[in-house]
Amino acid sequence: MPHLSVHALESDLAGRETALIEKLTDAVVAVYGDWARSIAAVQLIGLPPNRWGIGGVPAQAPSPSVTFGIKEAAFSRPDADEIVARLVSGVTDAIVDVVGEHVREGVTVELVGTPVGRTGIGGVVQTS
Template sequence: MPHLIVYASEPDLTGREAEVIAALTDAVVAVYGEWAREIAVVQLVGLPPGRWGIGGRAAAAPAPRVTFGIKDAAFSRPDADEIVARLVAGVTDALVAVFGEQVRAGTTVELVGTPAGRSGIGGEVVLT
């Protein structure tokens, strides 16, 4: 299942939570298809001012950072480069649509693959 954890400034997130969740879910669906809508997970982590550092000092206006968990097998597909590019662009565009163009240059999207058998749901190991 696609699992996105978004780290952003708490003041930037406040009042925009539903919009961010919807935009990121739509970005996932644009790549995977409508079937992914019901299983896409978006978690928002708001960091208070002063708790995000860049270059050794507190960042005044940090751009969002996204950790995007997907099945490791996605990286072995013949179209893996295209999928990665579409996910990174789609997630970035979704965040820009909510927060504004000023976040584009600094937005980070990290795709993290989970090998089969290395995660679990409901106390059971997922083998696929």
């Protein structure tokens, strides 16, 4: 299941939650196909000012940061480099479309692969 956790300033999220969830889901679907729409999970985590530090001090205007959890097998595919590039650019574009061009330069997208058997849903380890 594609899972996106987005950390952003609360002021960047306020009133934009629905649009951002829709755009991020669309970015996932653009790469994986429509079958992924119903399983794409998006969590928006808003931080108040001064709760985000860079370089040992509170950041003045940090851009959103995304942790994108996917199956580790995606990195072994012959087209892995293309998939990674499309996911990073699509997620970045989705955030910029909703929050604004001023955040583009600092948007961080980290793709984190989870090995088979290392995720549980409803108390059951997922084996596929």
